[in-house]
Amino acid sequence: MSLLDNGSSEIINPDTYFQTNTPPRTLGENENRVKEFVNKHNEAGRRIVLITSGGTTVPLENSTVRFIDNFSAGTRGATSAEYFLxxxxxxxxxxxQFSLQPYSRHYSHSKNCFLDFMELKSDGSIGVNSKYAPKMKAVLEKYQEFKKNETLLFLDFVTVADYLFLLRSVTRIMSALKEHAMYYLAAAVSDFFIPAQKMPQHKIQSDGGLTLTMDQVPKFLKPMVTNWVPCGFIVSFKLETDPALLVDKSRHALTRYGHQIVIANLLAIRKREVILITRDSEFQIKLTEDEIAENIEIESRIIPELTKRHDEWIRNADHVDM
Ligand code: PAZ
Structure with a gap:
């Protein structure tokens, strides 16, 4: 007997979802920040990529004490951001919120406390422990460069509703960039949620067991591809744990939503092996044992491959426009 029952509840369409859920308070303010960022870099002739990263939560109460979360720490997104920059x-x-971020990821969520990276000098001053200094210098130089050029904009979300409202707003603003924008959807977005009107207002009391019935989160990739950013270069990720399902499910997503690439990854080996799937090709990126031993990051292979394909996408779009 299975503990889980995938019920037959209908999936609501994305429009109904946005009409019946509350947008995050900060949405308007974030939209203004995105508009300013997009205008500035578009005028400078820079391409822009939207990266989504980390997991979304599903609250169980409107005044939320408890929520359902997932495993994602945001490693893929934070690492990829550095290579895109x-x-x-x-x-x-x-x-x-509070997931890994580009550059600081080298020192946060790690086994070391940040104080371990420092040392007390004989003159009483403090500095970086010489063991860590060369790597820290390299990271610091890159970090300072993006600070100077203001090429990185941070937006955060917590719940799946925050995520969906923000995604719709950001992509609609970016649609002005047409084929020059890339969308790299690495976040682990909840598939199920409890609609606000079906949640208790206050903390659920522990008077016995708890049975949850959840609705399915609408498939937002469809309106994204069709309406929000019809010309964008869209890359989504597909995560599975069963190798037998991975490629078929990824292909199914590609056919269903009509975007450009699905990156298929298995939970256990996602840091060393992925498959880039397009309508007519499969391209495996796999680190060798030597590369793993040298701490090569798989994103250092994924991102150049994607930017190459984005070049082609832009060239083809130019060609079509002519
Ligand atoms: O955040 P992380 O680095 O631990 O994991 C990355 C990932 C597995 C969440 C990402 O590669 C991915 O597959 N995202 C999409 C998940 C999905 O909704 O299928």
């Missing part, structure tokens, strides 16, 4: 893109980094 190196390739000359301006990055809108839409991430789960």
């Amino acid at each position: 190196e390739m000359g893109y301006a990055v809108i980094f839409m991430h789960r």
